[in-house]
Amino acid sequence: MQLAxxxxxxxxxxxxxxxxxLEQNPVEVLVLQETKLxxxxxxxxxxxxxxxxxxxxxxxxxxxxxxxxxAPHADVLRNIPGFxxxxxxxxAGTVDGVRVIGAYFPNGQAPGSDKFAYKMAWLEAxxxxxxxxxxxxxxxxxxxxxxxxxxxxxxxxxxxxxGQIHCTPEERAxxxxxxxxxxxxxxxxxxxxxxxxxxxxxxxxxxxxxxxLRIDHILVSQGLRAQVQACVIDKLPRKNERPSDHxxxxxxxx
DNA sequence: ATGACTCCCAGTGGGAGA
Numbered sequence: 001m002q003l004a005x006x007x008x009x010x011x012x013x014x015x016x017x018x019x020x021x022l023e024q025n026p027v028e029v030l031v032l033q034e035t036k037l038x039x040x041x042x043x044x045x046x047x048x049x050x051x052x053x054x055x056x057x058x059x060x061x062x063x064x065x066x067x068x069x070x071a072p073h074a075d076v077l078r079n080i081p082g083f084x085x086x087x088x089x090x091x092a093g094t095v096d097g098v099r100v101i102g103a104y105f106p107n108g109q110a111p112g113s114d115k116f117a118y119k120m121a122w123l124e125a126x127x128x129x130x131x132x133x134x135x136x137x138x139x140x141x142x143x144x145x146x147x148x149x150x151x152x153x154x155x156x157x158x159x160x161x162x163g164q165i166h167c168t169p170e171e172r173a174x175x176x177x178x179x180x181x182x183x184x185x186x187x188x189x190x191x192x193x194x195x196x197x198x199x200x201x202x203x204x205x206x207x208x209x210x211x212x213l214r215i216d217h218i219l220v221s222q223g224l225r226a227q228v229q230a231c232v233i234d235k236l237p238r239k240n241e242r243p244s245d246h247x248x249x250x251x252x253x254x
Numbered sequence: 255a256t257g258a259c260t261c262c263c264a265g266t267g268g269g270a271g272a
Contacts, residue, residue, distance in 0.1 A: 009271085010261060034271090036262075061262055062270075107271060147272070166272065201272070202259035213272075245260080245272080 001253045003029040005102065005216055006237075007145040007199075007246035011035040011064070015043055017240055022050050025234070027250065028070045029095060031102025033145045035064030042066070059088045065104055065144075069095045083125035090126075092133075098224070098253075099137035101130065103144035108165050116165070119147075123174040131181050138223035142183060145246060146217045150175045150185065154214035156195065166215055183219035186231040186251045198233050199246045207238055218251045227253040 004027045008014040011032065022030070035042070035058050042056045047068060057078040058064030065088060067073060073093035079085050092101040103126070108119035134140055148171045152158035161167045179185065187196075197212025206212060220228055230252040238247050 013261075034261095109270080109272090164272095199272070202261095204258060206259095215272080242260085 001029075001096065001098075002027040002250055003098075003100065003141055003143065003218065003253070004248050004250040005031045005033070005143040005145070005218060006248040007033040007104070007216060007244060009034045009036075009244040009246065011037055011043065011066075012041070013242065014244055015046060017237060017243070019046065019050055021237055021248065022052070025248070025250065026051070026070075029098075029100055029141075030068040031091070031100065031143055032066040032068070033064075033102070033104035034062075035066055036061060037064055055091060055093060057088045057091045063088045063104055065089060065091045065102055067091045067093045067100065067102055069093065069100075071095050073100070080122075080125045080129045082129070083122070085122070089122070094137070097139055099133055099140040101133065101140070101142045101144075103142065103146075105145060105147045107147050108171070110165055111163065111168050111170070120170060120174070123171075123177075127174070127177050127181065130178065130183075134181060134221060138221065140183075140221040141218060141224065141251070142178065143218040143249070143251075145215060146175065147215050148172065148175045149213045149215055150217075153194070154197075156197065156211040156213065161213075166213060178219060182222045184222075184225050184228075186218040186220050186228050187214070187233075187249070189225070189228055190231060196233055197247075198249055200238065202245050216246055216249045218249055220251070224253060229254045
């Protein structure tokens with residue numbers, strides 16, 4: 001069973017790339033972020049034609065998430081229960097006995113800003129909710145665009161990025177808090193190439209120079225950890241014409 | 255270098271992303 005996450009940065013623009021990618025990577029589960037589509041504009045027919053059952057939750061201009069599964073999924077939740085949020089950032093469902101939570105974490109913009117405070121509040125709410133979900137689901141995967149680089153080795157220039165958004169001690173403490181719930185960073189269960197990133201700035205020829213961050217993650221519960229066989233970042237879509245700035249991340253469960 | 259690119263909504267520019 002393969003699960004993947006991909007921030008597509010506008011599904012309206014990236015739909016052809018998504019369908020091509022799914023042909024090459026017929027994963028059982030895919031969560032999308034930054035669809036940037038209101039629900040009435042979601043391309044449900046195209047995605048169903050590709051062989052997926054899909055739930056979606058969007059808004060115009062910003063945010064927007066979706067859950068695609070080959071098998072039927074149930075118990076769909078949109079956003080974090082008990083956390084009033086005007087932004088469409090979370091979609092969860094259960095498929096093949098696995099609780100899947102796809103999330104587009106807030107960017108935070110800059111430490112000290114209102115958006116950073118929102119990010120902190122959102123992270124606290126997420127942790128409370130995931131802790132509760134873990135009480136009901138032994139097999140759980142939390143995956144998406146976390147907008148957090150957990151360690152300096154996840155940053156191409158950790159000195160320049162020290163204390164900057166995605167790299168602040170506060171954000172990294174929240175990432176550790178998620179791990180402390182019993183989740184494991186699937187990517188770090190394996191030897192990985194150094195300088196592995198999941199996002200590269202559109203500017204400055206950053207992809208060509210491999211200047212990026214690892215901010216898209218797949219966290220697995222203890223009940224799944226022994227089943228994790230591989231976790232990789234697929235850089236190929238970043239080489240497309242008009243690519244997303246993020247690459248998909250995939251995990252393989254045995 | 256307070257930039258660089260891309261997307262969106264807008265409308266001949268500006269905000270946001272990361």
